[in-house]
Amino acid sequence: MAGMTDQFNAKTTADEVLKGIDLAGRRYIVTGGASGIGLATAEALTRAGADVTVATRRPAGDQKALDLSDLDSVRAFVDGWDGPVHGIVANGGVMAIPERQTAKNGWELQLATNFLGHFALITGLHDNLRAARGARVVVVSSGIQVKGPFDFDDPQFERHPYDPWEAYRNSKVAGSLLAVGIARRWAGDGIVANTADPGYVATNIQRHLDEDTLRGFGMVDADGKPADVLPEFFSTAEEAAATTVLLAAHPLPAEVNGRYYIYCQEAEHVPGGPDATSGVAGWSLDPAAADRLWALAESAL
Numbered sequence: 001m002a003g004m005t006d007q008f009n010a011k012t013t014a015d016e017v018l019k020g021i022d023l024a025g026r027r028y029i030v031t032g033g034a035s036g037i038g039l040a041t042a043e044a045l046t047r048a049g050a051d052v053t054v055a056t057r058r059p060a061g062d063q064k065a066l067d068l069s070d071l072d073s074v075r076a077f078v079d080g081w082d083g084p085v086h087g088i089v090a091n092g093g094v095m096a097i098p099e100r101q102t103a104k105n106g107w108e109l110q111l112a113t114n115f116l117g118h119f120a121l122i123t124g125l126h127d128n129l130r131a132a133r134g135a136r137v138v139v140v141s142s143g144i145q146v147k148g149p150f151d152f153d154d155p156q157f158e159r160h161p162y163d164p165w166e167a168y169r170n171s172k173v174a175g176s177l178l179a180v181g182i183a184r185r186w187a188g189d190g191i192v193a194n195t196a197d198p199g200y201v202a203t204n205i206q207r208h209l210d211e212d213t214l215r216g217f218g219m220v221d222a223d224g225k226p227a228d229v230l231p232e233f234f235s236t237a238e239e240a241a242a243t244t245v246l247l248a249a250h251p252l253p254a255e256v257n258g259r260y261y262i263y264c265q266e267a268e269h270v271p272g273g274p275d276a277t278s279g280v281a282g283w284s285l286d287p288a289a290a291d292r293l294w295a296l297a298e299s300a301l
C-alpha cells in the first residue's frame, strides 16, 4: 500500500510511528498488555497521550481483570466498560500449549483464548466502538497462518489428534478472519479492523517450547543458555508494536480495512502451504471463511 506508511519498515519503533500524533482523549484497550508486545504497545499509546486500559488476567495497579479464555470474565469486563472505545488491540494470547486443554466452555484453549475471547470482547463492545466514530480494531495474528487454513471440520480436536502448533495456527488464522469479519460488517459504523503480524520477538509466549525448538529458533545456545545475540530475523517488542500502533492510531487510507500487515507494510498475498514462510495466505483473508467463523463464534456465546 503506497502512501502514508512508506517511511516505515521492520526497524521502525512504535514511538516513531506515533511521532507527532496526539491521542489525548482517545481510549484504548490492549489485551495481554502487561508483557511483551502488548506492553510495548500500551506504553507507546500512553506516551502519545491515549487513555490505555491494560486488560490482563493478573491485574496489578490500575490494570483491569480479563481472562480471555473465560466468557464470564469477558462478559464482566464488557459490562464494566462505560462510554466510547477508540481502539481495541486484541493482542493477548498463548502459543503451542503442549497437551490439549479446554476452556470452561469446552473449546480448545488456544482457540478459546486467542480467538473466541477476543470475538466476545469486540462484539460485546460494538456499541462502544461505534460511539467513538472512527474506532480501530487491531488483531495480533502470527506468520503461522500461512501454513494452513482454519480447520472447520474439527477445530476442537475432538476427532483427530491434538497438535500444539496446529491449534495455534487455527487460532491465528481465526484472528485474521476476525478482522476480515469486522471489516465486512462494521465499516458503516466507522469501525476499521486490520491484522498485525509482529514477526519474531523473544517474549514469555515461548514458555511452552522445549530446548530443541528454542535452539532451532536460535534463542538458546548449544548448552541451552539464552543466546547472547538473537538471529537477525528477531524484532524487539518496540519494533513489533510499530505495526500494531500503525493500524491502531496512525492515519490510514480508507481502503485499509480487513488487511494483514507486517513490518509496517501490507503483507504479500501468497498461496500458503506447509512450506510457506512469509506473506498472508488467501485462507486468512477469505470472506466466506470469515463469515463461517463468525457464525461458529456467535453460536458459542
Ligand SMILES: NC(=O)c1ccc[n+]([C@@H]2O[C@H](COP(=O)([O-])OP(=O)(O)OC[C@H]3O[C@@H](n4cnc5c(N)ncnc54)[C@H](OP(=O)(O)O)[C@@H]3O)[C@@H](O)[C@H]2O)c1
Pocket (backbone or CB within 6 Å): 031, 032, 033, 034, 035, 036, 037, 038, 055, 056, 057, 058, 066, 067, 068, 069, 070, 090, 091, 092, 093, 094, 095, 113, 140, 141, 142, 143, 197, 198, 199, 200, 201, 202, 203, 204, 205, 206
Ligand atoms: N513473540 C512472537 O514472536 C510472536 C510472533 C507472532 C505472534 N505473536 C503474538 O503476539 C501476541 C503477544 O504475544 P507476546 O509475544 O508479547 O507474548 P507474551 O509476553 O506472553 O504476551 C501475551 C500476553 O497475553 C496474556 N494472556 C495469555 N492468556 C491470557 C488469557 N487467558 N487472558 C488474558 N490474557 C492472557 C499473557 O498474560 P500472562 O502473563 O498472564 O500469561 C501475556 O500478557 C500474541 O497474540 C502472540 O500470539 C507473537
